[in-house]
Each structure stands twice: as C-alpha cells, then as structure tokens.
Amino acid sequence: MAKESGIVFIGRKPAMSYVMAIITSLSASNAKEITLKARGRAITTAVDTAEITRNRFIKDLKVSKISIGTEEMPPREGENRARMVSTMEITLTKK
Amino acid sequence: MAKESGIVFIGRKPAMSYVMAIITSLSASNAKEITLKARGRAITTAVDTAEITRNRFIKDLKVSKISIGTEEMPPREGENRARMVSTMEITLTKK
Numbered sequence: 009m010a011k012e013s014g015i016v017f018i019g020r021k022p023a024m025s026y027v028m029a030i031i032t033s034l035s036a037s038n039a040k041e042i043t044l045k046a047r048g049r050a051i052t053t054a055v056d057t058a059e060i061t062r063n064r065f066i067k068d069l070k071v072s073k074i075s076i077g078t079e080e081m082p083p084r085e086g087e088n089r090a091r092m093v094s095t096m097e098i099t100l101t102k103k
Numbered sequence: 104m105a106k107e108s109g110i111v112f113i114g115r116k117p118a119m120s121y122v123m124a125i126i127t128s129l130s131a132s133n134a135k136e137i138t139l140k141a142r143g144r145a146i147t148t149a150v151d152t153a154e155i156t157r158n159r160f161i162k163d164l165k166v167s168k169i170s171i172g173t174e175e176m177p178p179r180e181g182e183n184r185a186r187m188v189s190t191m192e193i194t195l196t197k198k
Contacts (some may be wrong), residue, residue: 051147055189059173063187074169076193078154092152092158098171 014039016057018046023056030061030100040102041072047079051096058098072101109134111152112142118151125156125195134195136167142174146191153193161197168194 016029030042046054062069074097081091125137128194140147157164169192176186 047125049147051150052144055146055171055191058171059187059189063173071171074171076150076166076169078158092154094147094154096150102181 014041015043015045018044018050018054018057020050020053022070023053023060026053026057027061027065030057031065034066034089034102035040044098045095046097048093051094054096054098058100062100066102068103069100070103071098073099094101109136110138110140110187113145113149113152114158115138115145115148118148118155121148121152122156122160125152126160129161129197137195139193139195140190141192142190143188146189149193151194163198164195165198166193167196168192 014033016033018026018028026044030044033039033042043053044057058071062071077095077097079093079095081093083089083091109128111121111128113121121139125139128134128137139149139152154165157166172190172192174188174190176188178184179188
C-alpha cells in the first residue's frame with residue numbers, strides 16, 4: 009500500500025479477500041476514505057465487497073460516491089478490434 | 104410497460120436486449136428518466152447496458168443516480184439460511 013494507498017483494485021478473488029484488505033487498510037492508516045476499482049465481471053464483486061464491509065464489519069462506513077465508465081482494452085491475441093469494458097468505482101468514507 | 108413504466112429489470116439476457124428495451128421505452132413515451140434494477144451477477148450487465156446506451160445510442164443521456172444495497176433472498180431448497188444478494192439501481196436521465 010505504498011503509492012496507491014486508499015485504492016483497492018477488485019479482481020477475481022472472492023469478495024471476502026477484498027473486505028479484509030479494506031479493513032486492514034483503514035485500521036493501519038488514519039485514512040477515512042477508500043476507493044474500490046473494478047472492471048467487467050469484477051464489478052459485481054466490488055458491490056458485494058462494499059456491502060459486506062459496511063453491513064458486517066465497519067458500520068460507520070458510508071458509500072460516498074459511485075461512478076461508472078467505459079475503458080478501451082487492447083484486442084485479444086488473434087483479434088483486431090479493441091474491446092470496450094465497463095468500469096466502476098465505489099468510494100467508502102468513514103463517518 | 105403498463106405499470107412499471109420507467110423501470111427496466113436487468114436479468115440474464117445479453118446487455119443489448121436491455122439497451123433495446125430502454126431505447127424503445129424512452130422513444131415511445133415522453134419519459135425523460137429510466138431506472139435499471141439488477142441483483143447479483145446481473146449488476147455487471149446493468150452497468151454494460153447503461154454504458155452502451157449512452158455511449159452508442161442516446162448521447163444526451165446522463166447517469167443521474169447510482170445506488171447499491173443488499174437484499175435478503177429466501178434460502179434455496181435444501182438449505183436453511185437466507186442468502187444476502189447485492190443490488191444496484193442506475194437512473195438515466197435525458198438532458
């Protein structure tokens with residue numbers, strides 16, 4: 009968590025791994041805010057992570073911002089068209 | 104679209120089916136607003152649907168509201184615990 013402090017990139021792991029990362033990050037630093045970033049299928053995991061964290065673990069955490077967007081990804085091998093992938097950012101803030 | 108006008112429930116179909124539903128709904132009525140509702144895995148499809156609609160088809164459509172939540176679902180057959188499922192709502196508004 010050296011540079012990208014306050015940002016958690018959501019990938020293919022189960023939501024609970026990211027919940028733990030958020031709890032650790034928020035309790036280690038004095039940060040009051042953390043942003044989850046996800047692309048494609050991981051968007052569902054990002055929502056699960058945010059919901060589990062604030063419902064079960066850190067009850068004074070609020071969803072302060074949600075945004076969605078689109079990113080162009082380089083074409084896969086053997087394809088020649090760029091792919092468009094949906095993205096999502098959820099910011100959680102401690103009250 | 105009789106009663107639930109202005110709401111599109113996102114399920115397991117490809118995003119493009121819901122994009123078409125939104126375009127039809129917005130052009131048939133004088134509605135300036137439409138809300139996409141999704142649960143669980145369909146959340147990713149909801150984001151894809153919103154992004155495709157406003158990037159490719161209705162350029163003056165803005166994301167005016169996004170909210171996430173949790174719903175309790177009845178237990179599956181043979182299980183006895185309720186399942187928690189993440190939900191998402193995206194509201195699109197015509198400028």
